[in-house]
Amino acid sequence: MTAHDVACLLPGIPVLRDLCRSVAVLEAILSPDWESRYHSFDVMWSPGEEMASMRNGSGDEYSIVFSAAGAYIRGFDHEAVMSPYMEDGPWPGVLDSVPGVFRHLVEEAAFCDEDGMPVVTACLWREARDEHWRVGEIEYPDGENDPDGAARLFGLLVDPSPEAFQRFAEDYYEISVDLDAVRHLYALRPLTSAVVTALNPDLTLGDLAEDLAAARYPSVAG
Template identity: 60%
Template sequence: MTANDVAPLLPAPDVLRDHCRALAVLDAILCPEWPDRYFSFDADWAPNEQLASMKNGSGDEYTVTFTPAGTYLRGFDHESPMSPFAEDRVWPGVLDEVPEPLRACAEEPAFTDDGLPAVTAALWRLSTDEQWHTGTVDLPPGHPDPDGADWLFQSLTDRSAEAYADFATDYYEVPVDLPAVRHILALRPLTTEVVRALNPDLTLTDLADDLEETGYPAS
């Protein structure tokens, strides 16, 4: 599955934003140390912009930039044959068709290395669009996941509580309370009981900074 296959599986930007916000709060509860988290969300990334991100600690990542003009999703799989660092250029077609209102997101210096955008897969959706778009890309043959989109965006295409619980149980090596995950993915106001169901050593007060950063509702 490539970025082109991912596009119809993504929800509307508002739904995606809430899901990303919830993922960040779930990770904040299970992993209080910010540098070790997999998901994060900054509700004040830039004026009128919000940013969701994933980093797996091995050089792979995605970011979702939410702007008034639209939403831009960037994925980078460092082992992809489409890595821009293999031939010192972004793979042809990946960014060529990004519309002008979102070009600044695609060229954001924070997500470049030696002047090259760290990207193997990109999707976007203008505020006037009814669907997600990708560039016209001639994919390298003979690779099951050439742009990394299949696994990079799995948490965005399968937004079930079960999917997150399976991920977190494996990644953080802790038991995960499924009803608590459902509560947070539904963006219900966070309570001490829900927090302690996921991490008995944490309180709602401990999460004050994370809730402010993500904009997640508190009780």
């Protein structure tokens, strides 16, 4: 799988945004320690922009910036053969075609290393008026199944099912994860104390106030 395959499988911008919000809140429930989570969401990342992010603690990460202009996705797999550290710069074509409305994100300090080089192996974007996701014109290296890390980075985004999250969470956290509770959040139904308890009996709905605000996720008492 490559970014081009991901572009064909990703849902539209509103659905992707809601999926990212749900996943972020699920992880907030399963892992009160922010440093141990994979996924997060911040509706106040910058003026007029929201960001969903993933980091696995081993050097792999992605950032998805949502704005009125559309959505911009940057992914980095530190083991990918298309790593900018293999070529002393981003792989040809990965960033070359990014449109002007997203060019500031190519150079965003949070997405670059200390020398100002974009830390990226896969990049996708979709302007608000676009009918599909776009990727640059890239000649991928031969003989590689996942040259840009897209399969490893975006698995939960191209399989937006509660079952996929359950598998991920049970593997990563090594606990049993209630599928009905996951379905509740994937449907963006208001979070209740009962759902929180089903996922993490040591947590209360009140404990999640900041995370719910960051994802702008609804909740109700009871």
